[in-house]
Amino acid sequence: MNAQALGVHEFGYSERDFEQVCDQLYRRAGISLAASKQQMVYSRLARRLRHLALPSFASYLAYLDQHPEEWQPFINALTTNLTAFFREKHHFDQLVALAGEAQRRGRTLRFWSAAASTGEEPYSMAIALHQALGERFGQVQIIASDIDTGVLETARNGVYPLERIDQLDPAIRKRYFLRGTGSNAGFARVIPELRQHVEFRRINLLDADWHMAGGLDAIFCRNVMIYFDKPTQVRLLERQVRLLRPDGLFFAGHSESFVQANHLVKLVSRTVYRPVAGVAV
Ligand SMILES: C[S@@+](CC[C@H](N)C(=O)[O-])C[C@H]1O[C@@H](n2cnc3c(N)ncnc32)[C@H](O)[C@@H]1O
Incomplete structure (x- = not known):
């Protein structure tokens, strides 16, 4: 596991945080995220951290453990919902x-x-x-x-x-x-x-x-x-x-x-x- 920080961000965010988000998303929704999705995960979950006034992804992951009702907003934030009328x-x-x-x-x-x-x-x-x-x-x-x-x-x-x-x-x-x-x-x-x-x-x-x-x-x-x-x-x-x-x-x-x-x-x-x-x- 690598706890190296990922660039300069408003919230603390390490490679380990990204891996834990990926593990949870896979376990709970079956969604496999590629390693290239680090930035996407940051921007999609940052809104939740701001909303909950949490300082880092590590604290958000700990919060999820304590507050199971947050798993649904976590999933909602990470799904890709692109669609259209009469697609295909x-x-x-x-x-x-x-x-x-x-x-x-x-x-x-x-x-x-x-x-x-x-x-x-x-x-x-x-x-x-x-x-x-x-x-x-x-x-x-x-x-x-x-x-x-x-x-x-x-x-x-x-x-x-x-x-x-x-x-x-x-x-x-x-x-x-x-x-x-x-x-x-x-x-x-x-x-x-x-x-x-x-x-x-x-x-x-x-x-x-x-x-x-x-x-x-x-x-x-x-x-x-x-x-x-x-x-x-x-x-x-x-x-x-x-x-x-x-x-x-x-x-x-x-x-x-x-x-x-x-x-x-x-x-x-x-x-x-x-x-x-x-x-x-
Ligand atoms: C890209 S959209 C596809 C929408 C529509 N079927 C279409 O083709 O236009 C993918 C949808 O799958 C949903 N999804 C992802 N994982 C899921 C799961 N484990 N169970 C049910 N829906 C899931 C997402 O929330 C998202 O709304």
């Missing part, structure tokens, strides 16, 4: 095709957005499904989860600065968002008709039990596996695939590949997988 548009086209087929059989459709961040992903799913299914959208249920309670609060509110939606088709903006006025000017809110069908939950993918019923039509687990090491990724993939219907789909992020996990899934199109026979129930 081709996934939503595929979702609509799947929903159309399932709908013809007249049953409820259940989806899980497993790293939903601030909500753009599950609301994009809801918009695409509403456009495709019309009145039959009533049979859609979307569960959206994340480990970060801060982003979940934003997601639940469904309020976004107009810049977040200005790339969307004007017809979508008009149909699915309400523009704020007065003190809400500059913001838009997802319409209640969609929000009613999206249930937000805090789920840490590392948890032993997700309390998630099986028989899901699709799981979006995009741009989160990249933060986990390979054994963790495969363990999670196996558990998620078992929650799918045999004809369900697993959507991964653009830089995530599971082609080696061919005992679990088969690639059906760009970063979209289907369970291999017998894996899903």
Whole structure:
């Protein structure tokens, strides 16, 4: 272990502090941070130290030991929440095709957005499904989860600065968002008709039990596996695939590949997988 100080900072920060932050983040959220992330960790946690009036990272780590309620803000500060409406548009086209087929059989459709961040992903799913299914959208249920309670609060509110939606088709903006006025000017809110069908939950993918019923039509687990090491990724993939219907789909992020996990899934199109026979129930 090296206790060497890392540059000149407002708060005391050593290599050992960085290593301890990395260990804790890996243990609690499965997130592996590269050695190059020292500065990022400093700037993301400095706000917590300032807020708690602590002088150094060593004192913050000691504080965490004494105050378990600080682990959630610690995790919230260190997650990367980048997302956007209709990110990787081709996934939503595929979702609509799947929903159309399932709908013809007249049953409820259940989806899980497993790293939903601030909500753009599950609301994009809801918009695409509403456009495709019309009145039959009533049979859609979307569960959206994340480990970060801060982003979940934003997601639940469904309020976004107009810049977040200005790339969307004007017809979508008009149909699915309400523009704020007065003190809400500059913001838009997802319409209640969609929000009613999206249930937000805090789920840490590392948890032993997700309390998630099986028989899901699709799981979006995009741009989160990249933060986990390979054994963790495969363990999670196996558990998620078992929650799918045999004809369900697993959507991964653009830089995530599971082609080696061919005992679990088969690639059906760009970063979209289907369970291999017998894996899903
Ligand atoms: C980059 S965002 C991806 C958002 C969205 N899926 C997308 O592709 O646009 C990654 C999200 O994964 C969440 N996350 C990280 N570790 C997690 C864990 N162990 N369990 C659940 N969510 C986690 C983060 O809080 C963050 O909101």
